[in-house]
Amino acid sequence: MLALGKLLELTLAGREPAQKIQSTVDGVQMRWLSEGALEVRPPEARDNGSDLLLSSGIHGNETAPIELLDRLLHGIARGEIKPRTRILFLFGNPEAMRRGERYLELDVNRLFNGRHEKNIGPEAMRAAELEQLARSFFSQPDRSRLHYDLHTAIRGSKIEQFALYPWKDGRQHSRRELARLNAAGMEAVLLQNKTSITFTAFTYEQLDAEAFTLELGKARPFGQNQGVNVSRLELRLKQIIEGTEPETDSLDGLKLFAVSREVIKHSDAFLLHLPADVENFSELEKGYLLAEDVAKTRWVIEEEGARIIFPNPKVKNGLRAGILIVPTTDAGLA
Ligand SMILES: O=C(O)CCC(=O)N[C@@H](CCC(=O)O)C(=O)O
């Protein structure tokens, strides 16, 4: 296999490749751009005009998505997967990956859309670099732009695999993209309704890409992801890469949710009234006191059919400590 196919090994070892550009036997060019960043270009005659950004390791301990991208890259480097798309592979937070931790000082996925400029340290610099890599990759006109940022969650989930779809004023969510996610094994999609500071919010809002955060199961260390079944997503990604994806417009079985409220932790006095092992998508009854914070702030459930995802009282003050969601329909899709 080409040495650049071993991007994960290089990244975990903190090494730069001796040769930064290599070509596979069938003319696919691989170019190492920076730590954890590699661009794949198909031969011109085979290029179908699609640009695909695949990122993982934005949280260093979320290893199943890292292993998935590693397998795809190996397949390309060995000539077994024959790309017709341009692809940018990104491992988001290399140092956190080496340490097996979500992040070192700052959560990289809270540093986009201008936030890195208000912070200092390696993770703020990395977020700026990731923005620049994505901006440059998606700078070519008249090409389709798709970004999947792959994650696993801290806790178990009543709905194992789901996507979060960013929001931008004046832009409608795409039914076609949801059908694609359905075919890729996602069981639910959360439609956001305000701007955000995550990586996919940046590529969606500023680079005009279709962009999704994909949650694939529970976070485990490298080599222990047998319980995370990514086979449908992996197949779909290979089909997208090779331009052999079957057309689908079916949303059958796909559950749609909208954000009702984000629970923001304002102070060290924040209290979340949920068991430590509560699963994502757990239902909460009307009237339930979910959280309390400084100045008698109370989060009481008012919504019919409310569920909680990503509850985390340990986040830094000012950040999201959970999302309250409610079921929605496909009425607003383009
Ligand atoms: O399990 C958790 O609490 C977090 C899992 C995770 O990393 N999720 C992403 C979602 C990003 C988004 O809102 O699009 C995150 O929190 O960064």
Ligand SMILES: [Zn+2]
């Ligand atoms: Zn994550």
